Amino acid sequence: MADAKCATGKCEDKTITYEAVKAIADNILSRIKVKPVIGIICGSGLGSLTEAITNAQNIDYKDIPGFPVSTVPGHAGRLVIGMLEGLPVLAMQGRFHYYEGYPLVKCSLPVRVMKVMGIEYLMVTNAAGGINPTYKVGDIMLIRDHINFVGFSGNSPLRGPNDDRLGPRFPPMTDAYNPALITRALSVAKEMGIPDVVKVGTYCFLGGPNYETIAECKMLHTCGVDAVGMSTAHEVVVAQHCGLKVFAFSLITNKSSLDYEKKEYANHAEVVAVGKSRESTCRELMCRMIKSIAAERGSSGSADCGCTT
């Protein structure tokens, strides 16, 4: 079993070869009973999105050679594989963040592993601070686009030699968040009776791990950012590079301060607690989206959503 390692031994960003990605994909496939078509990444406090998965098999990240391990509270660090709304899925309970010390190529390695396993759709969730002053804690923002501040200076998971088997050298990022899936999610929000809670907006990826200053929040607001976090964009860049269809949403776990008279003090315990308090709504949205994809593909979704608590 090959470990994930630098192709040349000289790459600052530790380029991970196609062969190393394939070895991880084959290792997982050899241990599971279904061939997943949907990949799910659970954000901070949102690990229970996996609770609706039936016939679940769990694999701890530490038991997958070459896979990183989770170090952040609220990220359990395991794969959950099974059936959801009639489709085989692979969910990550725990993602990898740049601030944990991993290079971006390693943070987003699981997305490439999903692609090589045959997965077609990626559903990404995260906890984020609400920069848009109209957003409330507990709102769900469907991500229409992102601003990848970490990537502006070339810190990209795509940096280094490009292997065309994983995607093109210069991928476009237009429609990286599948517009049809966003439209469908807005209909789903109406069906669920939560159209006021569900927004559509722009996510901004900052490196963290500190939360933002008030001046930074004011700048992000001016730049058109609606929600800010420390994840997702690098995963979506890789997903778009390798041709996965992406649906993503942010749970607004805290409001960002735009005013020195109204200071907010973000903290991770609160972020995780808000995630837990909104888990059933987030899970239902996710399940209904998967059910609609199952229907489109002609797979037999269960008669009712079965995800409500």
Ligand SMILES: O=P(O)(O)O[C@H]1O[C@H](CO)[C@@H](O)[C@H]1O
């Ligand atoms: O993006 P997720 O993993 O949901 O987590 C968000 O919450 C943490 C900060 O509280 C950061 O890791 C930020 O990115």
Ligand SMILES: Nc1nc2[nH]cnc2c(=O)[nH]1
């Ligand atoms: N950067 C950042 N990440 C978050 N994750 C959850 N809330 C926040 C926030 O306010 N800022």
